[in-house]
Amino acid sequence: MDTNTNFTLAIEDLTVSFDGFKAVDALNFYLDKNELHVVIGPNGAGKTTVLDLICGKTKSTEGSIKFLNKELTKMAEHEIVRAGVGRKFQTPSIYENLSVLENLEISYPYGRGVYGSLTFKRNKTVLDKIHEIAKQIMLDDALDTEAGLLSHGQKQWLEIGMLLIQDPQLLMLDEPVAGMSVKEREQTAELLNKISEGRSVLVIEHDMEFVERIADKVTVLHQGKILATGDMETVQNDPKVIEVYLGH
Numbered sequence: 001m002d003t004n005t006n007f008t009l010a011i012e013d014l015t016v017s018f019d020g021f022k023a024v025d026a027l028n029f030y031l032d033k034n035e036l037h038v039v040i041g042p043n044g045a046g047k048t049t050v051l052d053l054i055c056g057k058t059k060s061t062e063g064s065i066k067f068l069n070k071e072l073t074k075m076a077e078h079e080i081v082r083a084g085v086g087r088k089f090q091t092p093s094i095y096e097n098l099s100v101l102e103n104l105e106i107s108y109p110y111g112r113g114v115y116g117s118l119t120f121k122r123n124k125t126v127l128d129k130i131h132e133i134a135k136q137i138m139l140d141d142a143l144d145t146e147a148g149l150l151s152h153g154q155k156q157w158l159e160i161g162m163l164l165i166q167d168p169q170l171l172m173l174d175e176p177v178a179g180m181s182v183k184e185r186e187q188t189a190e191l192l193n194k195i196s197e198g199r200s201v202l203v204i205e206h207d208m209e210f211v212e213r214i215a216d217k218v219t220v221l222h223q224g225k226i227l228a229t230g231d232m233e234t235v236q237n238d239p240k241v242i243e244v245y246l247g248h
């Protein structure tokens with residue numbers, strides 16, 4: 001695709017083969033600003049691989065991934081992060097022996113890495129931002145708490161906060177509510193709805209009740225291809241989707 005688009009993310013003809021097996025097969029996928037899009041589908045459908053391709057962890061065999069009209073397929077992982085793509089993996093990668101505040105501070109986009117960040121003086125701009133994010137992720141009362149002492153759900157929120165502080169235009173989350181309590185799921189739904197304002201959010205999720213709560217759009221992936229895409233109701237009532245995924 002050589003022309004510019006208004007989409008935050010425009011994926012065209014994206015294919016990746018692992019020893020001849022196409023885990024993602026000629027995928028076309030578009031994401032708007034302010035859109036929270038959930039990808040669902042059976043195990044092995046290619047969901048994680050799509051996120052791996054976007055963040056540069058896996059290189060495509062063919063096709064194009066344009067993020068804000070920048071071609072990502074030729075960029076290194078750290079360049080993609082700097083361009084404004086944040087990704088949260090299933091297991092949180094927080095620093096357990098640092099406080100919530102320090103975890104957020106380390107992620108602030110000045111200097112990179114633990115030593116780079118901590119040698120900077122805390123200034124008001126940074127602290128204001130940390131407080132703003134902490135409030136958003138419901139950890140403003142826990143700023144001095146050691147991250148290792150947080151609940152499972154709070155750890156997930158902290159990691160989301162560590163991405164938000166970098167203000168990504170695209171945020172990708174892999175099964176964000178796995179292992180969370182009912183209450184934490186509700187709070188996470190609210191959080192995700194809020195953070196999709198002004199940016200694009202791409203979520204992989206299996207919990208259909210949660211998907212229904214958050215999704216502006218849903219795409220069902222099956223054998224590396226799109227089986228259906230649209231709003232939740234359309235997708236849920238699609239006979240092909242019921243057959244390969246929801247009916248089980």
Ligand SMILES: Nc1ncnc2c1ncn2[C@@H]1O[C@H](COP(=O)(O)OP(=O)(O)OP(=O)(O)O)[C@@H](O)[C@H]1O
Pocket residue numbers: 018023041042043044045046047048049050
């Ligand atoms: N690096 C790799 N090398 C070889 N095969 C791979 C690689 N990564 C993924 N695959 C294969 O590609 C297919 C899609 O995997 P993927 O993890 O993307 O599925 P998924 O939809 O995320 O599944 P799940 O819901 O189980 O996480 C699987 O058959 C998987 O074994």
